Amino acid sequence: MTYDRSEAELARTLTGAADAAPPPVGDLLAAVQRRRGRRTRRRVQSALAVAGVVAVIGGGTAVARGFFSSGGGEGQTLSAATATATATATATASAGPTEAAEPRRVAIRPAAEVWPAAVTKIPVKAADGWRYRPVTGLSATELLLVAESSFEKAGRLEVYDTAAGTSTVLADMPTPEGVKGYFVQDVEAGAEYVAWWGxxxxxxxxxxxxxVVPRAGGTAKQVGQVTGDLSEVERIGVTADSVVWSAAGGGIYRxxxxxxSPEKIAGTDGLHLMSWPWATDVAKEGGGEAEQKNQTKVVNLETGxxxxxxxxxxxxxLRCGPVWCFGxxxxQENDASVVQRVDGSDRKSPPDLSLWGGERSLARGFGFFQIxxxxxxxARGEEIEDAQAPLAAVYDPATGTAAGIGRRDPSGGGSYGxxxxxxxxxxxxxxxGQRQVEKCRKVDATSVPHPPGEPVPTGKVTSCTTTTExxxxxxxxxNLLAVPPTE
Structure with missing residues (x-):
């Protein structure tokens, strides 16, 4: 749930996402003989580099926008545009012969069928027109929401009762006096308090x-301020008497x-907060090599x-919670998933589920995967897609149950948050109600970027732009808190 930090940091985020991303359109044109051979992987290049995202999938290069993307500004929350150019049958090489595979269906049912009690509808906006941004569940029937007066400008916390269909204001989220350009960042719900940082x-x-504000509601209180390296907050937590957080460079403070005054919790050098009281030895963010690094320990900060x-x-x-790990x-070209317990037992590889970056773990030990x-x-080697398949899935490692998330457009696009x-x-x-609409037109191949040193494409190509409507x-x-416990 991170707002814009700076252009430099945003650049680092996008660079990290690019490190893990497949080749761009130019490479596709230069190797047109592959045509759409890996179209889906390009399509689902959701840059899940920031917390709390809406992954918008479609076309040839997907764009994912953070819900609290990385800073303040105006714009559409649930919108993105993607563009791709796909070569038509021109003077360039055509697809080579490939043995056709018998099509099948993705055997993952929608969450509404798997866990009907956990699926509900809420309005996009509050009665006064402020847009809601979901945070997390407080119970099986209570959702914590941030209401924004404008894009990424948090103004208050609300609790939405899914059983009653009503919302209650928990607290206003004020801007500190005399501070310009202030934006709320991550919100965290503890047992007694709700905390956030800005x-x-x-x-x-x-x-x-x-x-912090009492979980029952009231007037928000500023606990304190930090500067320097301690201000590079990675995650936060809240206990009965302290705010805790980890810094980007490692170490956990309270x-x-x-x-x-802030103090460092003893023995936390190199550790990163996951969810109080649990910490790990890998950072929250990171693309490229950092994303491929395996976690090696899980630490309980209360017991040591x-x-x-x-x-x-x-x-x-590999990323692990207290019990389960996902990697x-x-x-493997298809990014085959791996699920196991921390001790290595109960290892499995669920079909149709892949990890392509971003958060692997959800609350209560559930895993999160792309589909x-x-x-x-x-017969031409073109990929055949199941147009009814969900975009992503929540996976219960205890039972092996997968529940589909999001709705795929006929073109293969879609979005979820x-x-x-x-x-x-x-x-x-x-x-x-949201759909991605693809509009295509013929253009000269010479107008489309291509890799340096490669021959200039000739003939016509189809240039397509995908927009959200x-x-x-x-x-x-x-709401996973409404899913019956299985372990």
């Missing part, structure tokens, strides 16, 4: 502050709710106990 992301100041992660050979990007197999939708190839809490969220959501009335929400 910063001035569009200037060079290294400064942040922390706020500050008393009554006010006072550390569990070593049994990392199997051939696995990368992927190395050197490519590819079910085979035709994850709740914007600091800890792994219990909320996923999407706009059923419709929706904006209600969100379909999956």
């Amino acid at each position: 910063e001035t992301p569009n200037n060079s100041d290294k400064w942040a502050d922390f706020w 500050m008393p709710l009554a006010g006072g 106990q550390a569990a070593e992660v049994n990392v199997p050979a051939g696995v990368q990007g 992927k197999e190395k050197d 490519s939708g590819v079910v085979g190839r035709d 994850t709740g914007t809490s600091s800890s792994p969220t219990s909320i996923l959501y999407w706009d059923e 419709g929706g904006g009335k209600e969100l379909t929400v999956v």
